[in-house]
Amino acid sequence: MKYQSHRFAVAPMMDWTDRHCRFFHRQLTSRALLYTEMVVADAIIHGDRDRLLGHDAVEHPLALQLGGSQPERLAQAARIAAEYGYDEINLNVGCPSDRVQSGTFGACLMRTPALVADCVAAMKAEVRIPVTVKCRIGVDDQDPEPALDELADRVLAAGSDALWVHARKAWLQGLSPKENRDIPPLDYARVHRLKARLGSDRFVGINGGIHTLEEALAQRAAGADGVMLGRAAYHNPGLLAAADARFYGEQAAPVDWDAMIDAMAAYASRHIAAGGRLVHVTRHMTGLFHGLAGARKWRQILSTEAPKPGAGPDVLKVALAEICLDEQAKAA
Structure with missing residues (x-):
């Protein structure tokens, strides 16, 4: 399956998109790409893998989001995840939480695009499934124009199959993780410019502040290859029942x-x-x-x-x- 087929996704959300949530969401949409919560690479290497990586077969297509910043450990975790049958490995370069920053990964990696590229390359060398990156448009006082371009260019050159962009900055100093989901202004146009520059052969998906399928379709019309809903899909999961018809052209049918x-x-x-x-x-x-x-x-x-x-x-x-x-x- 080409990555271009992933037109609609439900975002990885800490404490929410566990295996029970994903099983539930799959009852409503057979086509949406579903993501796990972020799982730290070291936890997979040293922890209870069945608990961390176990899932029901009906959850596919299913992506595992990894947290980490050490290429060799991410590569090892990606290989283990591929053996568990995941369809994609996604690297978190967007989470602003304190516990993520203390581990030197998540949104703070926006400042070290060369390291992110090394992480992607290491994972690509270990697995045959797609490896992707989810990021912000920048962090703190970064200028989103050069910051996002450099990250995108480096990770795509390293082999990333897609880039999912949350269209806000992350403020690592001064805002809580909750505030980081709402206070930094949305800048969809910045993501659209990135997509236009990269061209049709590079997948750029968009995320952040999208509340309805109509808004999601408008993002597709504006140029995004894929659209990812987070809190809207979680708090109003009934909207997922129309996703297959609206995004994949399947025949609309009432839910039983x-x-x-x-x-x-x-x-x-x-x-x-x-x-x-x-x-x-x-x-x-x-x-x-x-x-x-x-x-x-x-x-x-x-x-x-x-x-x-x-x-x-x-x-x-x-x-x-x-x-x-x-x-x-x-x-x-």
């Missing part, structure tokens, strides 16, 4: 919500049987029926009943009974 909830209930049952809890799965589902009659009761039931000791997958069906599916079908 009863069947989808049955699938999630069966998945939750397996997770509980393996020693997990219902809330591990349902915490990602509270926004599913955003804006529909009964959505508040749906959220309330999942938020109060699913965390209780011994809660079983029947909670999902009880909550679904509160939703007016006829209204949802009209909105689809």
Whole structure:
């Protein structure tokens, strides 16, 4: 599959896009590229690989986002991940959190594009699957024009198959990670200029502040090869149900919500049987029926009943009974 086929993706989000979230999102879209949370390379090398890298076969196409700044360790982690069946390895050059900075990776790597290129080259030498980079347009007082160009040119020359750009700076001094998601102004035009300069044979995807599929399609029309949604897809996952039709031209069809909830209930049952809890799965589902009659009761039931000791997958069906599916079908 050529990387150009990845027109739509759900962003990697710490504490959110775990395997349960991804299984859920895959019930809504069969084509979107899904990303893991960022996993530190050293954790994969030295830690519980099944816990860190395990996933369900239905999650594909699936990318692992790695954190790190040592080429040899990233290469080793990438090789291990490829053996686990991931479809892509993505290097995090955009996260502004303190714990990421203390490890000398994430957004602070925008300042060392040559090192990022070395990391990409090392991973490319170890795996046959695509290796990509997700970055910001710059950090702190960098000028985004030369900063983004230099990073892009170096990592693409090193073999990166794609560049996903969050269209904001990251301020490593003075803003919290949460503030970094909202306060630095969006500059979509900077990403569009990068794409125009690089030409049609280089994949440039865009991310940041995109709330709807209509806004995402507008970014495609403006030149981006792919569009990545983060918080919008997480808080209002129902929008993913239209992604395959809007981005890949598949025939639009109403979602069989009863069947989808049955699938999630069966998945939750397996997770509980393996020693997990219902809330591990349902915490990602509270926004599913955003804006529909009964959505508040749906959220309330999942938020109060699913965390209780011994809660079983029947909670999902009880909550679904509160939703007016006829209204949802009209909105689809």
